[in-house]
Amino acid sequence: MKRGLLVLLAVIIAGLGAALVTRHFLQGPPSAWLCHEYGLTPEQACKVESLQQQYGARCGPYCDAMCEANARLETLALAELGSCSVTPAIRDAVTETDRIRSQTRIAMLEHFYAVAAELPPERRREYLLKVLPLFIDSCGSR
Amino acid sequence: MNPADNDLSSLLQGWRADVEPDTGFHRSVWARIEAAESRKGAGLSTLFSWVKLLAIPRIAVTTAAIALFGGILIGGVQARSAQEERYLLSLKPSAASTHLH
Numbered sequence: 223m224k225r226g227l228l229v230l231l232a233v234i235i236a237g238l239g240a241a242l243v244t245r246h247f248l249q250g251p252p253s254a255w256l257c258h259e260y261g262l263t264p265e266q267a268c269k270v271e272s273l274q275q276q277y278g279a280r281c282g283p284y285c286d287a288m289c290e291a292n293a294r295l296e297t298l299a300l301a302e303l304g305s306c307s308v309t310p311a312i313r314d315a316v317t318e319t320d321r322i323r324s325q326t327r328i329a330m331l332e333h334f335y336a337v338a339a340e341l342p343p344e345r346r347r348e349y350l351l352k353v354l355p356l357f358i359d360s361c362g363s364r
Numbered sequence: 365m366n367p368a369d370n371d372l373s374s375l376l377q378g379w380r381a382d383v384e385p386d387t388g389f390h391r392s393v394w395a396r397i398e399a400a401e402s403r404k405g406a407g408l409s410t411l412f413s414w415v416k417l418l419a420i421p422r423i424a425v426t427t428a429a430i431a432l433f434g435g436i437l438i439g440g441v442q443a444r445s446a447q448e449e450r451y452l453l454s455l456k457p458s459a460a461s462t463h464l465h
Contacts, residue, residue: 240435
């Protein structure tokens with residue numbers, strides 16, 4: 223009985239260990255899932271990886287600009303606490319944040335289309351349906 | 365109240381239930397309780413006998429192999445799901461620029 227329990231314990235540990243090790247070794251760059259899921263060739267995988275790098279490079283400045291614009295808007299809004307009115311400066315700051323957000327969203331959509339173009343034609347729609355909610359939700363309405 | 369109602373009331377007051385409880389009632393209740401307990405005991409003894417079986421090397425090895433295979437399968441499915449989540453997360457502009465650096 224005692225031996226059986228020990229074996230049972232060992233079996234459970236072995237199963238859990240196998241799951242953890244498998245999960246660890248199957249980790250890869252974010253685009254690895256895309257390559258596997260859509261059966262990309264090594265050339266296509268390289269292209270997708272390159273697109274991802276370009277996308278990151280494009281988004282970096284937008285994120286910085288958005289942080290600056292938000293900080294500026296916050297400063298202006300706090301400065302107008304006394305008058306409680308929307309000044310032209312605040313209007314400009316709001317417009318600026320919207321402009322950057324729009325540029326970012328366009329960059330996202332361009333990236334999605336560029337990646338979709340590398341996928342098998344019959345699976346492009348499936349990919350876009352998966353990623354478009356990120357683009358649509360980026361307005362924060364949902 | 366009319367006389368007919370009075371007759372009915374007196375008739376009902378004089379009536380006594382004359383039903384003897386079934387002599388096998390208690391016995392049948394205890395039999396059911398014992399049956400339920402023995403079923404519970406049977407479940408436990410089945411589990412213990414299964415654990416005892418694991419002491420047999422052949423069965424232990426087979427069970428371990430099944431556990432390993434199941435673990436690899438579950439780990440693989442989890443890894444795939446985590447990869448998808450990471451990819452989708454990497455598409456968010458803030459995360460995309462972070463991944464780059």
